[in-house]
Amino acid sequence: MVTDRVGDFIIRLQNAAMIGKAQVVVPYSAHLLAIAKKLKELGFLSSVEVKAKGDSEVKKDVVVTLAYNEQGVAKLRGVKRISKPGRRLYAPTTEAHRVKGGTGARLLSSSLGVITDAEARKSNVGGENLFEIW
Numbered sequence: 001m002v003t004d005r006v007g008d009f010i011i012r013l014q015n016a017a018m019i020g021k022a023q024v025v026v027p028y029s030a031h032l033l034a035i036a037k038k039l040k041e042l043g044f045l046s047s048v049e050v051k052a053k054g055d056s057e058v059k060k061d062v063v064v065t066l067a068y069n070e071q072g073v074a075k076l077r078g079v080k081r082i083s084k085p086g087r088r089l090y091a092p093t094t095e096a097h098r099v100k101g102g103t104g105a106r107l108l109s110s111s112l113g114v115i116t117d118a119e120a121r122k123s124n125v126g127g128e129n130l131f132e133i134w
Contacts, residue, residue: 017074104134
């Protein structure tokens, strides 16, 4: 049993990118699906799908495909978990700064859903710092 689904998801993505694996499968959760869709918007993932496990429509998986450039190098180079189950970290909109000079992104869970640092600054909203990705 995994207690930190977001941490498990981003580490699976990082490990898959490091070994050149194309797809990652994680158990379904609406929060993970929202994060995966946001990562697809940012260009780190090329596709996001929800598939049923076997014959059951109740149990589902989120299948994500990592994005690679023309040379076969993963676009995802690293991740850093910020807020953890034992220590939740929240940030106002003034602290939602750029990551790696703008080449990365910080994802926040806010009242508007899962948003990036740029969207948080634009809409003047803060939230829970989930993780940084570059």
